[in-house]
Amino acid sequence: MELQHEVEQFLYKQSELLDTKQxxxxxxxxxxxxxxxxxxxxxxxxWDGVPSIFAEDKNLMSVRMKRVLHPDAWSQRPLWGTNxxxxxxxxxxxxxxxxxxxxxxFHMMELRRDDVRHFAGSYRHHLKKIDGGYRIKLQxxxxxxxxxxYDYVLQVWV
Amino acid sequence: xxQKRATxxxxxxxxxxxxxxxxxxxxxxxxxxxLEMQRIHxxxxxxxxxxxxxxxxxxxxxxxxxxxxxxxxxxxxxAVNVLYNRCPHRGNMxxxxxxGNSGEFxxxxxxxWTFHHDGRLRNIxxxxxxxxxxxxxxxxxxxxxxxxxxxxxxxxxVFASLAKDGPxxxxxxxxxxxxxxxxxDRAPQGAVEVVPNCFRVIQRSNWKIFLENQLDALHPSVTxxxxxxxxxxxxxDIEKKTGHAPLSYHMLSAFATVTIDKWDNFQxxxxxxxHCVLTGYMGLRPKDPDTLAYEKTLVDAxxxxxxxxxxxxxxxxxxxxxxxxxxxxxxxxxxxxPLGVDRTLxxxxxxxxxxxPEAIYRRSLAYYNLVNSPATLVNADDLxxxxxxxxxxSSDGGDWVSFARHFGRDIQKNDVTETAPNxxxxxxxxxxxxxxxxxxxxxx
Numbered sequence: 001m002e003l004q005h006e007v008e009q010f011l012y013k014q015s016e017l018l019d020t021k022q023x024x025x026x027x028x029x030x031x032x033x034x035x036x037x038x039x040x041x042x043x044x045x046x047w048d049g050v051p052s053i054f055a056e057d058k059n060l061m062s063v064r065m066k067r068v069l070h071p072d073a074w075s076q077r078p079l080w081g082t083n084x085x086x087x088x089x090x091x092x093x094x095x096x097x098x099x100x101x102x103x104x105x106f107h108m109m110e111l112r113r114d115d116v117r118h119f120a121g122s123y124r125h126h127l128k129k130i131d132g133g134y135r136i137k138l139q140x141x142x143x144x145x146x147x148x149x150y151d152y153v154l155q156v157w158v
Numbered sequence: 159x160x161q162k163r164a165t166x167x168x169x170x171x172x173x174x175x176x177x178x179x180x181x182x183x184x185x186x187x188x189x190x191x192x193l194e195m196q197r198i199h200x201x202x203x204x205x206x207x208x209x210x211x212x213x214x215x216x217x218x219x220x221x222x223x224x225x226x227x228x229x230x231x232x233x234x235x236x237a238v239n240v241l242y243n244r245c246p247h248r249g250n251m252x253x254x255x256x257x258g259n260s261g262e263f264x265x266x267x268x269x270x271w272t273f274h275h276d277g278r279l280r281n282i283x284x285x286x287x288x289x290x291x292x293x294x295x296x297x298x299x300x301x302x303x304x305x306x307x308x309x310x311x312x313x314x315x316v317f318a319s320l321a322k323d324g325p326x327x328x329x330x331x332x333x334x335x336x337x338x339x340x341x342x343d344r345a346p347q348g349a350v351e352v353v354p355n356c357f358r359v360i361q362r363s364n365w366k367i368f369l370e371n372q373l374d375a376l377h378p379s380v381t382x383x384x385x386x387x388x389x390x391x392x393x394x395d396i397e398k399k400t401g402h403a404p405l406s407y408h409m410l411s412a413f414a415t416v417t418i419d420k421w422d423n424f425q426x427x428x429x430x431x432x433h434c435v436l437t438g439y440m441g442l443r444p445k446d447p448d449t450l451a452y453e454k455t456l457v458d459a460x461x462x463x464x465x466x467x468x469x470x471x472x473x474x475x476x477x478x479x480x481x482x483x484x485x486x487x488x489x490x491x492x493x494x495x496p497l498g499v500d501r502t503l504x505x506x507x508x509x510x511x512x513x514x515p516e517a518i519y520r521r522s523l524a525y526y527n528l529v530n531s532p533a534t535l536v537n538a539d540d541l542x543x544x545x546x547x548x549x550x551x552s553s554d555g556g557d558w559v560s561f562a563r564h565f566g567r568d569i570q571k572n573d574v575t576e577t578a579p580n581x582x583x584x585x586x587x588x589x590x591x592x593x594x595x596x597x598x599x600x601x602x
Binding site for chain 1: 353355357358359360362381383384385387388389391392395396407410503508516519520523526527528531532533534535537538539541542543
């Protein structure tokens with residue numbers, strides 16, 4: 001029960017950091033060797049060596065963050081924001097390395113200029129217990145609309 | 159109002175294009191868009207796909223040529239056919255998925271007419287009782303699925319033309335064939351195979367705005383500065399920590415480190431039919447162990463001299479007008495499918511060099527993911543500019559689009575227009591594309 005509560009709070013915090021654009025704090029939730037992965041194909045099982053929408057270690061996350069914070073990132077100029085809802089949190093087994101596997105569902109609404117888009121799907125977090133919290137070893141994001149044509153692009157993590 | 163303007167303009171198409179500038183309606187007028195589909199896209203050779211997308215009999219992929227929904231399918235005889243995705247009976251689309259396998263034949267979901275994969279009618283339910291004594295039957299071509307007028311394949315890349323007459327694919331491609339030669343020659347086995355994933359991204363802008371950006375050597379250091387600087391900072395950090403950053407960082411940081419003045423060092427070659435090549439490539443042949451191991455596989459396959467020739471081909475982008483942008487040294491391409499006057503779909507594919515080490519595939523895969531995925535670190539700013547261009551061109555704030563940069567300095571060599579030394583940022587590729595556009599639109 002306590003574990004369920006802790007993991008849920010962790011996931012809510014992660015969403016909050018995205019929606020409030022606290023990029024560095026969001027990146028800090030990952031372990032040093034952590035990976036954020038959005039597969040191009042739901043059948044893919046490993047992020048390495050296959051086409052992916054996102055397959056980012058902390059260095060690449062840094063590039064993305066520094067890009068969006070640059071004053072000349074033109075696509076960042078218009079008003080845009082997101083709102084995440086995370087739910088259906090299920091704690092599964094542990095990985096071979098002893099990480100907690102947590103599955104959940106998300107819905108994200110994005111506003112850019114006057115356009116609203118919706119993205120929804122499932123998260124799978126591999127969480128490493130550390131003193132006073134968790135670090136993400138792997139976040140897999142399977143978006144239901146991952147394979148549909150993108151009207152414009154995804155600028156930051158979902 | 160809009161309709162009237164379209165009609166007026168189609169009567170005077172020749173007034174729309176001057177050697178160094180173009181009227182804005184060329185990008186925004188729905189009537190002109192319709193004419194473009196008829197006179198350009200539904201006439202010239204359009205890229206359909208790679209034959210490795212459909213390896214087995216019955217495998218198919220759908221695609222759009224101009225306004226026509228088409229299906230590319232592998233027949234039992236091994237041939238790749240391109241058909242209109244339409245049942246000749248009541249017009250039902252034959253396949254509704256983007257891709258799949260249709261089994262031994264196509265079967266319409268409405269009344270079960272069946273067709274061979276070359277489009278020929280196979281059977282109609284109760285054909286005898288329903289159609290005896292009528293012209294309907296296997297001998298009537300109107301009862302078969304219509305085929306693209308012409309289909310040709312160059313080194314595995316399948317093109318179709320919906321017009322019976324016109325240049326052959328080889329004649330049409332001309333020197334731009336280098337896109338496919340360069341890509342395939344880099345494989346020790348002389349061929350590529352598709353990586354089975356297509357990234358699809360919609361641009362809210364006219365299709366020509368994308369093509370004109372592809373060889374625009376002035377834009378990278380402006381549009382992509384934020385990504386270049388961000389990647390450069392992280393690249394330096396990694397080098398400090400580990401002594402060596404992956405090549406993908408260099409590919410991104412070059413947008414900032416190749417400053418605006420240095421882009422003039424590149425060159426564009428402008429060919430008939432609107433095709434163009436941008437030369438120059440940013441550090442694709444480093445001396446790391448992966449590259450050296452790859453070079454050895456090429457030496458084993460072709461010998462030292464030929465290996466040097468192959469890796470010495472100096473290309474950044476090849477544009478095959480009006481619908482394909484190829485980055486041959488990175489084995490990827492973007493096919494352009496106009497959806498409407500202000501909406502354009504790009505279909506983005508990556509290829510594996512047959513016989514090359516895994517590390518070389520992964521190197522170009524990194525570029526495919528970082529630059530060409532729907533979470534692109536690079537094209538996000540291009541698409542923003544394209545949208546803004548289209549919005550601006552829809553206004554009455556001006557009538558012309560200027561392509562005058564380095565105009566008058568180009569060097570003409572037979573039918574090839576080369577940019578002069580230190581004129582790499584010339585707008586010659588845009589002038590060349592519009593020259594082809596005007597010729598096609600005039601029906602020539």
